[in-house]
Amino acid sequence: MKKIELLAPAGNLEKAKIAILYGADAVYVGGKQFSLRSRASNFSLEEITELVQFANAHNSHVHVTVNMLPHESDFKGLKDYLLKLDQAGVHAIIVASPAIMSLAKSLNVSYEVHVSTQHSSTNSSAVQFWKEQGMDRVVLARECQLHEIEAICQKNILPIEVFIHGGMCISYSGRCVLSNHMTLRDANRGGCAQSCRWKYHVMDQDKEISDRNQLFSMSSKDLQAVDYIEQFIKMGVASLKIEGRMKSAYYLATVVSSYRTLIDSIYEFGYAKDQIIQKVKNEIAKAENRPTGPGFYQGIPDQNVQLYREHDETVTQEYVAIVIDFDGEWVTLQVKNHFICNQNLEIFGPHISSTQIQLEVVYDLDGNVLDICNKPMQLIKTRWDGPVEVNAMIRKIR
Numbered sequence: 095m096k097k098i099e100l101l102a103p104a105g106n107l108e109k110a111k112i113a114i115l116y117g118a119d120a121v122y123v124g125g126k127q128f129s130l131r132s133r134a135s136n137f138s139l140e141e142i143t144e145l146v147q148f149a150n151a152h153n154s155h156v157h158v159t160v161n162m163l164p165h166e167s168d169f170k171g172l173k174d175y176l177l178k179l180d181q182a183g184v185h186a187i188i189v190a191s192p193a194i195m196s197l198a199k200s201l202n203v204s205y206e207v208h209v210s211t212q213h214s215s216t217n218s219s220a221v222q223f224w225k226e227q228g229m230d231r232v233v234l235a236r237e238c239q240l241h242e243i244e245a246i247c248q249k250n251i252l253p254i255e256v257f258i259h260g261g262m263c264i265s266y267s268g269r270c271v272l273s274n275h276m277t278l279r280d281a282n283r284g285g286c287a288q289s290c291r292w293k294y295h296v297m298d299q300d301k302e303i304s305d306r307n308q309l310f311s312m313s314s315k316d317l318q319a320v321d322y323i324e325q326f327i328k329m330g331v332a333s334l335k336i337e338g339r340m341k342s343a344y345y346l347a348t349v350v351s352s353y354r355t356l357i358d359s360i361y362e363f364g365y366a367k368d369q370i371i372q373k374v375k376n377e378i379a380k381a382e383n384r385p386t387g388p389g390f391y392q393g394i395p396d397q398n399v400q401l402y403r404e405h406d407e408t409v410t411q412e413y414v415a416i417v418i419d420f421d422g423e424w425v426t427l428q429v430k431n432h433f434i435c436n437q438n439l440e441i442f443g444p445h446i447s448s449t450q451i452q453l454e455v456v457y458d459l460d461g462n463v464l465d466i467c468n469k470p471m472q473l474i475k476t477r478w479d480g481p482v483e484v485n486a487m488i489r490k491i492r
């Protein structure tokens with residue numbers, strides 16, 4: 095049986111490499127043209143080429159989003175771009191527009207063409223339709239329920255990709271024009287201002303009916319599908335997708351390594367052990383800053399899966415440094431956020447599960463002893479008893 099793919103987002107080269115090192119089987123990135131998420135620091139063709147080489151060396155794949163819904167003026171350079179992606183060696187493109195799908199297929203490119211979730215595919219007839227158009231995979235709508243995904247997979251028409259983690263739209267994904275209306279930023283061309291998450295005064299004519307002390311908002315809890323991974327594997331889903339090209343490298347490392355642990359354990363034991371599920375949820379919570387829920391997987395979301403009021407968005411643990419070198423005794427760290435050198439810290443890495451550490455002594459590169467590290471990007475030297483590896487991350491335990 096082919097192992098299910100863990101597919102991670104990446105907003106830049108550093109994040110993409112971190113996602114791969116922490117266990118992603120594939121990453122999806124946006125190019126500088128023809129992609130949604132226009133505010134993410136998208137990839138140039140040179141960066142995509144470098145990423146493909148890195149991914150190939152780590153047995154991973156690169157998918158490139160070409161998922162804008164183009165207007166007549168948006169096609170200039172598209173054919174050339176699709177050919178250059180083929181030369182770069184990408185493994186798939188993710189497309190929403192039928193025009194881009196048919197153009198890519200007419201060019202006889204060697205990469206796969208995946209139907210974006212922007213197409214709101216919610217049933218097997220839609221998947222059959224995309225197969226007849228020559229598509230290679232369908233990313234289902236986030237609005238599908240578990241039993242619907244199972245029914246689609248049972249038909250075995252095309253490989254199916256589903257979302258397992260990250261932001262959800264309060265509206266129907268790919269169909270919302272709230273941002274367009276409020277800000278003239280087009281959600282379907284990558285400009286969503288997340289207007290659903292703003293705070294609103296709700297008025298009935300001239301009378302305010304919202305609570306002035308707690309204004310109305312209408313975002314959805316983020317999706318967290320740890321409880322359903324075993325089911326997805328047994329249904330025959332091809333790929334599990336994490337949302338969030340704007341998220342930090344720390345968030346990606348935490349979430350990707352957590353799902354990696356869970357997926358590998360399910361293949362090892364044949365089922366998802368309760369203690370591993372709990373451990374994975376605890377790990378993910380260390381990087382989350384928003385409440386999470388099951389999305390549509392258990393049924394149409396009710397008020398328990400929505401956020402209509404203000405809520406706390408502080409993370410429980412904070413990323414403070416990354417290991418950039420280790421000579422067998424001394425560790426070189428790059429500081430990311432302020433920390434006090436003798437406080438409780440935890441390390442986790444591509445091959446290290448979360449372990450508490452105590453730094454013995456911390457020096458700057460001139461040999462001065464430091465009590466506090468408060469200069470982001472500063473390089474420091476230290477050592478501790480316990481596991482260490484390059485690219486491991488250190489976080490504060492609150």
Ligand code: SF4
Binds near residue numbers: 263265268272289
């Ligand atoms: S405004 Fe909210 S619901 Fe609409 S597209 Fe943006 S995130 Fe989704």
